[in-house]
Amino acid sequence: MAAPLIQTQQIVKRFGALVANDHVDLTVAEAEVHALLGENGAGKSTLVKMLYGLLQPDSGRILWRGEPLALAGPRAARHVGIGMVFQHFSLFDALTVAENVALGLDGQEPLPRIAERLAEVSRAYGLPLDPRREVWQLSVGERQRIEIVRCLMQDPKLLILDEPTSVLTPQEAESLFETLERIRAEGRAVLYISHKLEEVRRICAAATILRHGKVVAHCDPRAESAASLARMMVGAEVGSVRHDIAAPGGPVRLQVSALSLPPAEAHGTALKSVSLGVHRGEILGIAGVAGNGQDELFAALSGERRAPHAGAIALDGVAVGHEDINARRRRGAAFVPEERLGHAAAPRLSLSENALVAGHAANGFVAKGFVDRAKTLGWVDAVTKAFDVRKGPRDPEARALSGGNLQKFIVGREILRKPDVLVVAQPTWGVDAGAAQLIRQALVDLAKGGAAVVVISQDLDELLEIADRMAVIFHGRLSAARPVPGLTREALGLLMGGSGFPAEESAAA
Amino acid sequence: MRLVLERRAETPLLLKLGSPLLAVALTLVSAIVIFAALGKDPWIAVQVYFILPLSDFWGIQEVAVKATPLVLIALGLALCYRSNNWNIGAEGQFLVGAMAGGWLALATHGAPNGPWVLPAMLAAGAIGGALFALIPALLKTRFGANEILTSLMLVYVAELLLDWLVRGPWRDPQGFNMPVTVTFEPEAIVPILFDGGRLNIGTPIALLAVAIMAVLVSRTLKGFEIRLVGEAPRAARFAGFDEKKLTLLVFAVAGGLAGLAGILEAAGTVRMLQPGLSPGYGFTAIIVAFLGRLNPVGCLVAGIFLAVTFIGGENAQIMLRLPLDVTRVMQGLLLFYVLACDTLLLYRPRLVRSAAA
Numbered sequence: 001m002a003a004p005l006i007q008t009q010q011i012v013k014r015f016g017a018l019v020a021n022d023h024v025d026l027t028v029a030e031a032e033v034h035a036l037l038g039e040n041g042a043g044k045s046t047l048v049k050m051l052y053g054l055l056q057p058d059s060g061r062i063l064w065r066g067e068p069l070a071l072a073g074p075r076a077a078r079h080v081g082i083g084m085v086f087q088h089f090s091l092f093d094a095l096t097v098a099e100n101v102a103l104g105l106d107g108q109e110p111l112p113r114i115a116e117r118l119a120e121v122s123r124a125y126g127l128p129l130d131p132r133r134e135v136w137q138l139s140v141g142e143r144q145r146i147e148i149v150r151c152l153m154q155d156p157k158l159l160i161l162d163e164p165t166s167v168l169t170p171q172e173a174e175s176l177f178e179t180l181e182r183i184r185a186e187g188r189a190v191l192y193i194s195h196k197l198e199e200v201r202r203i204c205a206a207a208t209i210l211r212h213g214k215v216v217a218h219c220d221p222r223a224e225s226a227a228s229l230a231r232m233m234v235g236a237e238v239g240s241v242r243h244d245i246a247a248p249g250g251p252v253r254l255q256v257s258a259l260s261l262p263p264a265e266a267h268g269t270a271l272k273s274v275s276l277g278v279h280r281g282e283i284l285g286i287a288g289v290a291g292n293g294q295d296e297l298f299a300a301l302s303g304e305r306r307a308p309h310a311g312a313i314a315l316d317g318v319a320v321g322h323e324d325i326n327a328r329r330r331r332g333a334a335f336v337p338e339e340r341l342g343h344a345a346a347p348r349l350s351l352s353e354n355a356l357v358a359g360h361a362a363n364g365f366v367a368k369g370f371v372d373r374a375k376t377l378g379w380v381d382a383v384t385k386a387f388d389v390r391k392g393p394r395d396p397e398a399r400a401l402s403g404g405n406l407q408k409f410i411v412g413r414e415i416l417r418k419p420d421v422l423v424v425a426q427p428t429w430g431v432d433a434g435a436a437q438l439i440r441q442a443l444v445d446l447a448k449g450g451a452a453v454v455v456i457s458q459d460l461d462e463l464l465e466i467a468d469r470m471a472v473i474f475h476g477r478l479s480a481a482r483p484v485p486g487l488t489r490e491a492l493g494l495l496m497g498g499s500g501f502p503a504e505e506s507a508a509a
Numbered sequence: 510m511r512l513v514l515e516r517r518a519e520t521p522l523l524l525k526l527g528s529p530l531l532a533v534a535l536t537l538v539s540a541i542v543i544f545a546a547l548g549k550d551p552w553i554a555v556q557v558y559f560i561l562p563l564s565d566f567w568g569i570q571e572v573a574v575k576a577t578p579l580v581l582i583a584l585g586l587a588l589c590y591r592s593n594n595w596n597i598g599a600e601g602q603f604l605v606g607a608m609a610g611g612w613l614a615l616a617t618h619g620a621p622n623g624p625w626v627l628p629a630m631l632a633a634g635a636i637g638g639a640l641f642a643l644i645p646a647l648l649k650t651r652f653g654a655n656e657i658l659t660s661l662m663l664v665y666v667a668e669l670l671l672d673w674l675v676r677g678p679w680r681d682p683q684g685f686n687m688p689v690t691v692t693f694e695p696e697a698i699v700p701i702l703f704d705g706g707r708l709n710i711g712t713p714i715a716l717l718a719v720a721i722m723a724v725l726v727s728r729t730l731k732g733f734e735i736r737l738v739g740e741a742p743r744a745a746r747f748a749g750f751d752e753k754k755l756t757l758l759v760f761a762v763a764g765g766l767a768g769l770a771g772i773l774e775a776a777g778t779v780r781m782l783q784p785g786l787s788p789g790y791g792f793t794a795i796i797v798a799f800l801g802r803l804n805p806v807g808c809l810v811a812g813i814f815l816a817v818t819f820i821g822g823e824n825a826q827i828m829l830r831l832p833l834d835v836t837r838v839m840q841g842l843l844l845f846y847v848l849a850c851d852t853l854l855l856y857r858p859r860l861v862r863s864a865a866a
Contacts, residue, residue, distance in 0.1 A: 015515075016857075302747075325748075329749075335747075337747060339743070342743050345741075348740050353736075353737075356733055357748045358747070358748065369729050369730055370730070371729065371730055
């Protein structure tokens with residue numbers, strides 16, 4: 001049998017005390033779509049960064065067609081035929097597609113030739129792109145195509161894709177899968193990093209599963225069920241969220257009426273006449289591809305940015321559009337932003353101080369300007385107990401907690417207040433399955449207790465699991481909310497891609 | 510082999526306390542090298558600089574006189590720096606405070622006046638400094654102008670204004686054309702703590718300010734707001750804090766304290782206005798603030814240390830004929846080492862072998 005295309009032998013990579021990769025063996029054959037599966041933090045990104053020359057292994061070997069391979073950097077990796085598409089794109093917004101591709105190529109090709117070759121490659125692989133468009137005008141899916149085309153133009157033998165579908169609509173993902181099949185059929189190998197089990201079962205012929213930096217299994221995903229893959233990935237059975245769809249018709253607790261807001265920064269998204277109503281006991285899910293106005297909507301709902309007229313936002317019938325975030329908190333609203341570190345919590349402050357961040361106005365932590373430390377510490381203890389936050393010392397700095405535990409803390413910090421209205425963005429982004437299940441259950445239980453909950457998320461599975469009704473945000477517009485039962489992924493995907501919205505919108509984009 | 514800096518998960522307490530001490534030690538080593546290079550016996554020089562000022566009561570009193578303005582200014586600067594407001598114009602705010610208070614002293618000079626004059630002068634000094642500091646703060650919050658540049662450039666405005674006043678409209682007619690004002694009336698002079706000494710009530714005021722600031726920073730919501738805005742501006746907005754209002758507040762407080770230090774210096778130690786009113790207190794206080802870890806009690810300790818180098822520098826001028834610039838060099842080195850050692854707090858240095866070999 002011929003030597004495999006690429007193979008790692010007993011690769012070890014440490015970051016301080018953390019062993020990110022612990023004697024990892026991975027073998028990818030030619031013309032194979034190979035899945036690298038694992039939860040967030042399992043060590044997938046670390047491993048592929050070593051394959052792309054961005055990190056150097058502490059010990060172990062990488063073999064390329066049976067020969068030892070030392071990669072000094074990405075340029076060396078590209079030279080042997082390894083290409084990589086990152087989760088976060090490295091593109092210049094103000095440059096054209098062709099210029100961006102030219103910057104990423106190692107040679108000295110003139111720009112017109114690059115544009116020509118680009119058009120050719122994008123046609124051949126079914127990745128339509130206009131070389132002359134500027135990147136800021138393009139959708140996330142189109143931007144990803146640039147990155148893929150840029151890799152393909154260097155004729156790679158191995159293409160590494162890091163969570164490529166996390167930013168795509170279902171339809172965009174579908175056409176990506178077709179492209180991958182074409183790439184594979186040409187004899188190129190694909191290393192496909194994901195934690196989405198269904199798509200891995202569809203497109204991959206082999207899988208390596210990582211957990212806590214170690215390989216726990218090599219398998220053929222087509223021979224496994226999604227449940228058995230999940231078990232290997234998580235190491236335990238993951239419970240499902242208990243959720244009965246709420247009976248519609250309670251009083252509206254959060255009402256947004258024709259809210260328009262210009263973007264706060266240059267490439268931000270304007271909110272255009274957004275309306276929604278969330279009833280008592282209900283979870284409203286807001287789906288959408290990243291960058292379609294989710295951040296702006298969160299800022300407007302929370303009061304970090306005020307609405308242009310007071311009546312645009314109402315809590316329990318009271319117009320609060322002109323009130324700041326703390327006034328809204330005093331009326332019983334609570335908020336969980338998307339970014340854990342830096343937005344929801346200050347990394348270098350302790351948890352008790354981070355309790356103060358969201359609770360100084362409405363939780364009674366402050367008397368006559370002085371902070372009551374016993375109360376904030378007590379609050380940390382209460383959140384820790386109720387939400388199973390695992391930490392070493394009683395009151396560590398926020399950055400010392402793992403992502404999942406910090407997320408449990410910042411969600412718990414709000415839910416423990418028993419808010420009447422909760423707005424939460426990406427509640428389980430980058431969180432392990434156990435913590436995600438706990439957080440989702442807490443959101444469902446909060447709604448059951450009579451609160452109105454808005455969940456802004458890019459994770460369709462999550463929204464379908466916990467939401468009662470769902471709306472889609474696209475280019476700053478919000479679709480009408482529909483009941484989740486009877487809602488199909490296809491219908492949602494079409495909305496996420498912009499069809500179904502007024503035509504002038506997609507033309508203006 | 511190459512040196513990489515790895516981010517620390519948690520900073521050990523020992524390092525937090527040890528890093529300023531390490532900076533002081535490195536400054537001493539550098540000082541010894543500089544003294545030797547200037548052809549002086551380093552041991553004697555170190556003694557003159559660092560030991561002699563603390564070896565008798567009069568020396569200690571001089572250190573306290575110098576430390577008072579440094580500590581007052583540094584307290585305000587620490588608030589600014591903690592909240593990411595880079596006010597480096599305290600020297601100008603100090604001088605404007607001296608001029609604002611000094612104007613009152615000159616306006617009431619020779620006229621019948623009462624015990625209200627001095628408190629009014631101190632208030633005028635603090636207000637003058639605060640208003641002057643609000644200029645860069647407003648430019649920052651309204652127009653996004655870089656406060657480092659504007660606050661620094663305003664120092665020269667203040668210096669030249671003082672220069673013009675004491676050479677022009679405020680010059681003492683009987684002063685033999687020297688660029689000085691008249692000596693203030695006794696009512697306009699800050700009371701001395703004990704007869705024959707030079708310590709005035711400015712020192713207890715500075716100590717009181719240290720205590721108030723220590724409580725403010727560690728115990729109050731406002732102190733928390735200042736730290737949060739500096740640590741994580743977005744989280745501060747999430748907490749509902751208004752960054753612009755806070756910028757105005759910390760600049761006003763810093764300017765007020767610098768202005769108060771200025772009028773205390775003019776009406777206490779110097780007793781008149783003159784161009785060389787400040788030997789660079791406003792700039793040295795930047796070093797004090799950082800050496801003191803932006804902590805009020807730390808500022809007190811660091812202020813005393815820097816005051817020692819001022820007195821030591823004067824001693825060295827007299828006894829060793831070393832230029833005053835050597836003191837400036839040492840203060841600059843100290844700030845350099847303090848900032849370098851702070852890197853150790855956040856990062857762990859580690860030698861790695863490159864794996865390609």
